[in-house]
Amino acid sequence: MRRGGRRSAGNRLGDVARQRLMEAHQRYQDGQYAEAAERFGRMAEVARERNMPQIAAHLSAKAAASHAQLGDAGQMRSWLDRAVSDARQVTDKDRTARTFGTLVQVLRGSPLAGSADEIEAELRQQLGVTPKASEGGGTVNRSMRRQLPQRCSACGAPVSGAEVQFNEDGSADCNFCGSILTG
Numbered sequence: 001m002r003r004g005g006r007r008s009a010g011n012r013l014g015d016v017a018r019q020r021l022m023e024a025h026q027r028y029q030d031g032q033y034a035e036a037a038e039r040f041g042r043m044a045e046v047a048r049e050r051n052m053p054q055i056a057a058h059l060s061a062k063a064a065a066s067h068a069q070l071g072d073a074g075q076m077r078s079w080l081d082r083a084v085s086d087a088r089q090v091t092d093k094d095r096t097a098r099t100f101g102t103l104v105q106v107l108r109g110s111p112l113a114g115s116a117d118e119i120e121a122e123l124r125q126q127l128g129v130t131p132k133a134s135e136g137g138g139t140v141n142r143s144m145r146r147q148l149p150q151r152c153s154a155c156g157a158p159v160s161g162a163e164v165q166f167n168e169d170g171s172a173d174c175n176f177c178g179s180i181l182t183g
């Protein structure tokens with residue numbers, strides 16, 4: 001049965017998907033990059049099938065980052081290409097810049113650091129934006145943290161006010177799927 005309403009009709013990740021997504025992040029944080037890469041890759045496919053290109057781009061980029069940590073240039077490139085093709089459907093250019101800025105940052109600290117400059121230049125050309133990792137907003141106050149929703153409206157993951165990083169424009173991204181958090 002299809003649930004009614006534009007928002008719930010395939011526009012959100014389900015419980016199982018959310019669980020897997022959180023697991024993927026946990027693996028990445030634990031340094032289990034091969035397991036993380038596989039999970040991020042699978043979740044990117046799910047997001048793509050559900051027509052959620054922003055999340056698909058974010059997760060493909062996370063898969064690419066995981067492969068970069070492993071020093072696997074071929075797999076990193078393959079997921080990077082998928083992330084770029086997803087990102088072409090995304091209208092929020094600031095978010096695209098952050099997604100790929102974070103990836104370039106990971107690349108620089110990975111065994112593939114030597115290719116980071118070249119990839120950054122390539123991305124700028126392909127996406128029409130300069131990859132720029134969020135540096136965090138300087139003016140985060142308590143009321144901004146209080147206004148955060150308890151759960152991400154896109155992936156449903158719990159939002160931890162202490163961990164959320166704010167962007168320069170005062171928006172905040174979900175740690176898990178990269179969507180903008182709105183109350």
Ligand SMILES: [Zn+2]
Nearest residue numbers: 152155174177
């Ligand atoms: Zn989310």
